[in-house]
Amino acid sequence: MKFVLPSFLVAVCVLCISCSAGARITGEARLDTSWDLDSGELDYGLELDLEYHTSISDRLWAGVELTLRFREDTDPLRIREIYLEGFQAPWDETDFRLGYIQIPWGASDILSPVDVVNPIPLSPGIGEGFMGEKIPVPAVQFEWYHTFDWSIELVYQPYFTPNVIPEPLQKGMLAAELAPLFEVSPADLMIGLDYSEPATGFGAPLWGVRTRGHIGSVDVALSYHDGYYLNPFPSRVEVMEGTAGDEVYAEVHMGYPRRRTLGLEFQGELRALPGATFRGDVALFIPERWSMTVVPPDPTEAYEQEILTYPYWKAALGMDYTTDDDIYLNLIYSLGTPFEEGDDVSSYLFLQAERESSDGRWKPFITSGLSLADGSMVNALGISYKPDVDWNITLTASFSSGPQGSKLGDIGDGVFLTASYVF
Amino acid sequence: MKKLVLFVTFMFFVAGAFTASAYALTADDIFDEMEERQAEVTTSRSLGSLLVVDSRGREELREVIMYSQEEDDGTVSTIFRFLSPASVRNITLLSLEDGDQINLYMPAYRRVRRIAGAGRQETFAGTNFTYEDIGGGFEREDYEYELTGEDEENYIIELFPLDPESEYSRQVMKVDKELFFFSRIDFYDLEETLWRVLEVLEVEELEDGTVRFREISLSDVKENSRSVLKLEEIEDDIDLPANFFSVRTIQRPEL
Numbered sequence: 013m014k015f016v017l018p019s020f021l022v023a024v025c026v027l028c029i030s031c032s033a034g035a036r037i038t039g040e041a042r043l044d045t046s047w048d049l050d051s052g053e054l055d056y057g058l059e060l061d062l063e064y065h066t067s068i069s070d071r072l073w074a075g076v077e078l079t080l081r082f083r084e085d086t087d088p089l090r091i092r093e094i095y096l097e098g099f100q101a102p103w104d105e106t107d108f109r110l111g112y113i114q115i116p117w118g119a120s121d122i123l124s125p126v127d128v129v130n131p132i133p134l135s136p137g138i139g140e141g142f143m144g145e146k147i148p149v150p151a152v153q154f155e156w157y158h159t160f161d162w163s164i165e166l167v168y169q170p171y172f173t174p175n176v177i178p179e180p181l182q183k184g185m186l187a188a189e190l191a192p193l194f195e196v197s198p199a200d201l202m203i204g205l206d207y208s209e210p211a212t213g214f215g216a217p218l219w220g221v222r223t224r225g226h227i228g229s230v231d232v233a234l235s236y237h238d239g240y241y242l243n244p245f246p247s248r249v250e251v252m253e254g255t256a257g258d259e260v261y262a263e264v265h266m267g268y269p270r271r272r273t274l275g276l277e278f279q280g281e282l283r284a285l286p287g288a289t290f291r292g293d294v295a296l297f298i299p300e301r302w303s304m305t306v307v308p309p310d311p312t313e314a315y316e317q318e319i320l321t322y323p324y325w326k327a328a329l330g331m332d333y334t335t336d337d338d339i340y341l342n343l344i345y346s347l348g349t350p351f352e353e354g355d356d357v358s359s360y361l362f363l364q365a366e367r368e369s370s371d372g373r374w375k376p377f378i379t380s381g382l383s384l385a386d387g388s389m390v391n392a393l394g395i396s397y398k399p400d401v402d403w404n405i406t407l408t409a410s411f412s413s414g415p416q417g418s419k420l421g422d423i424g425d426g427v428f429l430t431a432s433y434v435f
Numbered sequence: 436m437k438k439l440v441l442f443v444t445f446m447f448f449v450a451g452a453f454t455a456s457a458y459a460l461t462a463d464d465i466f467d468e469m470e471e472r473q474a475e476v477t478t479s480r481s482l483g484s485l486l487v488v489d490s491r492g493r494e495e496l497r498e499v500i501m502y503s504q505e506e507d508d509g510t511v512s513t514i515f516r517f518l519s520p521a522s523v524r525n526i527t528l529l530s531l532e533d534g535d536q537i538n539l540y541m542p543a544y545r546r547v548r549r550i551a552g553a554g555r556q557e558t559f560a561g562t563n564f565t566y567e568d569i570g571g572g573f574e575r576e577d578y579e580y581e582l583t584g585e586d587e588e589n590y591i592i593e594l595f596p597l598d599p600e601s602e603y604s605r606q607v608m609k610v611d612k613e614l615f616f617f618s619r620i621d622f623y624d625l626e627e628t629l630w631r632v633l634e635v636l637e638v639e640e641l642e643d644g645t646v647r648f649r650e651i652s653l654s655d656v657k658e659n660s661r662s663v664l665k666l667e668e669i670e671d672d673i674d675l676p677a678n679f680f681s682v683r684t685i686q687r688p689e690l
Contacts, residue, residue, distance in 0.1 A: 038521050065688055073688050099687050100676075107683065116545050160678050229536070231549050281551035289551040334553040370658035371489040372561045401495045402522055434521045 037064045042432040044083075049425035057083030061092065071101040093148050110152040115167060117222060117235055118293045118328075119279040122362070123346050125295035125326035126235055126275030129167060129220065131175035131242040132350050149173040162225030167237070169218035172210050174268060175242045179205060186246065186264055188417070193306065194251060194260050202261045208247070210240050210268050222275075230280030230290075237275070240268040241299070243351065245319055250307045269302040269320055285331075292329040299323070299354065320354045339367045358385035358419060373398050381420055388414025388421040394428075406430045462582040462592050468615045474647040476671045478504045483666040485517075487562055490659040495561075497523060499664070500690060504680055506532060512680035515569050516690055523560050527685040528569055537566050540685040547682050556602065563631070563653045563662040577601075588612055589619075603630070614638065616646045629656050636663070 045056040058081070065075030077092035095111035102108075118124025130146040150173070155165040182205065187198040194201065212218060218240065224233035244266035252261045279291040302320040326348035333341050342364040348357035361384060366377035375396040382389050394408035408428040414421025460468075485497045498518035505511050510532040517523040525542040537550040550557075555567040577597050584591040589609035596603055607621040616638055622631040637650035647669075654661035684690070 038524070067689060075688075097688075099683075104676075114545065119549075157678075157681075157683055160681065163683070226536075229551065231538075231547075279549040279551075287553040289549065289554050291549075332554065334557050338557070340557070370655075371491060371493075371660065372487075373489070401520055 037062055038435060039063050040432055040434045042430060045429045047427045049427065055083075057081060059083070068096075072096065072098050091148060105158065106154065106156050108152065108154045112148045112150055113153065114146050114148050115151060115153055116146075117233070117275065117277070119231070119233070119277040119291045120293045120328035120330050120344060121291060121332075121342060121364075122344065123328050123349055124277075124293045125297075125328060125348060125350075126273065126277055126293045128237050128239065128242075128273050128275075128295070129169070131173060133176055134181065134351075147173060147176060159225075162223060165220075165222040165224070167220040167222070169220075169239070170212065170214045172212045172218060172240055172268065173242075174207075174209060174244065177243065182244075190246075190249060190262060190264075193249075194262070196258060196260050200258045200260060202259055204261070204263045205266060206263075207244060207266045208268075210270065224277070226280070228280075230278050230282075233275075233277040235273070235275035235277070237273045238270075239273075240270050241353065242268070243353075245269055245302055245353075246304045247302070248305045248307065251309060253309055267302075270300040272298040274298075288331050288333045290329075290331050292327070294325065294327045294329075297324055297326065297353070322354075324354055324357055326352075326357055337367070339365060341365050358383065360384060360419070383414070383419035386414060386418045386421075388412065388418035390420045390423050402434045404430075404432050404434075460582075460590070462580055465582070465590055465592065465610055465615065469610065469617070472615045472644065472646050474641055474645040474671075475643075476505070476647075478502070478671070478673050478675050480670045480673050481666045482668040483664060485562060486663040486665070488661050488663070495520070501666075502675065502679070502690065504675060508532070510535070513569065514680060514685060514690065516685070517560065525688070526560055527690075528559060528566065529680065529682060529685045530566075530569060531680060534567055534569075538682055538685065539566070540682075545686075547686065563655050563660060564664075568653070583607075585612070614640060614646050616648070624657075631655055637665075 039060065039062040042059045042061070043056070044059070045054070047054050060080040061077065062080070063075070063077045065073055067073050074096050076094045079090045079092055081088055081090065091112055093111065093113050095109050095113045097107070097109040099107050115129040116127060117129065118127040129151070130149055133145055133147060149169055150171050151167055151169045153165065153167050155163050157163040183203045184198075186203055186205075187201045190203075191198040191201045218238060220235060220237035220239070222233055222235035224231070226232060245268070246264050247267040248265040250263040250265075252263070274296040276294045277292070279289065282288070282290055299320040301318075303316045303318050305314060305316050307314045328344055328346045330342060330344035332343075335341065342362075344362040344364075346360040346362060349360070352358060361382045363380045364377065366375055368375045377394050377396070379392040379394075380389065381391075390410060390412040392408050392410040394406060396404060396406045398404050406429070408430075409426075410423070410428065411425045412421050412423040416422065479502070481501045481503075483499055483501070485499050487495045487497065489495075497520065500516050500518055502514040503511055504513075512532060513530045514527065515530075516525060516527040518525075525540070527540040527542075529538045529540070530536070534555070537555065539548045539550055540546075541548060550566045556565050558564065559566050559569055578594045579597060580592055580594045582590060583593050589611060592608045592610065594606040594608060596605075602624065604623050604625050604627055606623070608617050609619045610617050616635060618635050620633040621629055622633070624630040632652075632654045634652045634654070635648050635650070636652055637648070638646045639649050640646050648666070650663065650665040652661055652663045678684075
């Protein structure tokens with residue numbers, strides 16, 4: 013997050029100049045409310061997305077996208093993007109973007125395993141916008157269109173940007189993971205955290221290359237990214253005696269293992285199944301060997317536990333189809349989620365179905381997820397309503413099922429209401 | 436505008452059986468004359484508006500920009516972008532070679548999505564037009580047609596899709612006798628119920644005697660909704676960069 017403050021200052025300056033110059037700023041105001049049916053807690057937040065972009069020349073543009081938030085436990089301001097972009101610049105065959113940017117890779121509609129550049133923050137549920145938010149990274153994206161059909165894209169990231177996971181949530185996840193090692197309940201495991209980010213810089217960047225084009229009626233892309241895991245892994249756990257009762261205190265050092273990712277994307281029509289459109293992503297992750305050193309109160313009993321050892325696959329293979337009754341169906345097989353790595357990767361099925369009313373105002377939908385590993389499920393039923401062209405209201409009820417500790421059972425039950433206005 | 440012209444005058448490319456002979460002109464004669472009257476334009480850029488009227492009569496006006504180009508093989512490539520309102524701004528459709536390839540750029544996600552399969556028949560961004568309508572893709576081999584009558588102002592031709600998967604049982608087209616453009620096409624569903632109506636509301640007769648459409652309306656009779664596309668500024672035979680009609684172009688913030 014090294015560039016947040018300067019980027020913020022630049023962004024504010026650009027917006028102020030834009031306003032004073034009478035430039036047009038567009039955006040979206042959004043009110044989110046959620047009701048946790050398990051705890052009875054009601055939460056709400058207000059977000060204001062602001063976008064401004066301007067042309068510097070007929071080939072160069074600059075833009076700023078900010079989110080102002082009023083929500084507990086979140087940053088009041090987040091930069092979604094601040095960038096300079098060029099089309100047919102600096103050469104006719106090249107485009108570029110640089111700044112604090114989002115680089116979406118992948119063809120599948122959600123959960124793309126090849127979308128490895130930007131961190132994806134945890135979502136409170138699977139309502140509207142599920143998995144849609146991304147954290148921008150400082151980067152240069154350069155694309156060379158060497159033929160009409162094919163291009164090569166280079167991504168250069170001088171600094172590492174980790175995911176933002178609220179500390180209480182991170183501690184809760186670690187407590188559930190580590191408590192069995194010390195034979196205590198998660199509630200009795202007190203955790204202290206510190207993080208070590210990888211040493212990156214202009215001379216030791218993260219980088220990626222991607223080529224895309226089409227073969228016949230199928231759009232395809234191949235990618236390679238040399239970077240780091242965006243969510244932290246424990247590297248050392250030092251256990252100390254608790255101060256009261258059965259409590260155990262653990263000091264957990266977190267790090268970000270290096271990883272290389274090979275990706276394949278495709279979307280298009282297959283003659284074998286007329287009418288359906290396939291969108292799929294397959295990724296091979298090659299992690300650095302990563303282990304966690306556990307140091308009990310008696311240091312002579314320290315031991316290591318392997319966390320990442322071998323390469324592994326993740327995938328999202330989807331098929332969407334619109335029926336004669338205009339019902340849109342999207343079925344996705346997912347091997348792994350953005351929060352599963354290594355041996356934790358497991359299989360899921362996701363189904364999305366929706367149908368817009370004839371006047372385009374109403375759109376009921378259902379989104380379901382099933383863990384093929386343990387049978388746990390999450391189902392979200394909802395309806396979107398557009399009272400006016402610029403307004404949208406979405407009500408979603410989400411229910412999960414499965415035992416505690418299961419893949420999807422812990423998501424819980426909730427009701428989400430979102431109202432947004434685009435201007 | 437060539438692509439739109441192609442969509443609404445797809446009969447130019449029809450080469451089905453012709454049986455009627457009780458009229459002064461045959462259907463082929465009419466199609467030939469319509470083809471002669473079609474404005475000869477290689478590239479064009481059009482600014483206009485799209486009025487979307489829903490079943491309750493609520494109206495939404497959108498600004499649009501369109502580019503089209505006739506390729507060397509006679510097919511047409513099109514770029515169609517919404518300029519306003521904010522909810523649809525910069526959503527852009529690319530259709531290559533009469534809709535052989537259709538891609539949709541969604542600026543909110545910075546993603547280009549391939550539109551294929553049954554998705555081609557989905558309506559485009561809340562309008563009455565489907566992706567395939569914008570992209571065209573009608574083939575002459577797909578229809579049989581027959582001149583079935585005439586009135587004071589129009590010839591009446593019926594077209595029968597040969598594709599068993601077609602959503603239509605037939606289409607009834609009226610062709611203006613004076614300027615030889617179609618003034619209306621009625622699309623009937625498989626139950627022989629009138630489903631969609633395409634009407635030309637305004638045409639422009641150019642100096643060379645050719646015509647082009649300025650305003651067309653596509654109505655969904657079943658849903659009681661319609662979309663009216665009006666072209667206000669048209670530039671013909673403009674210079675476009677090589678490979679302008681590409682996935683790369685539709686990702687630009689301005690066209």
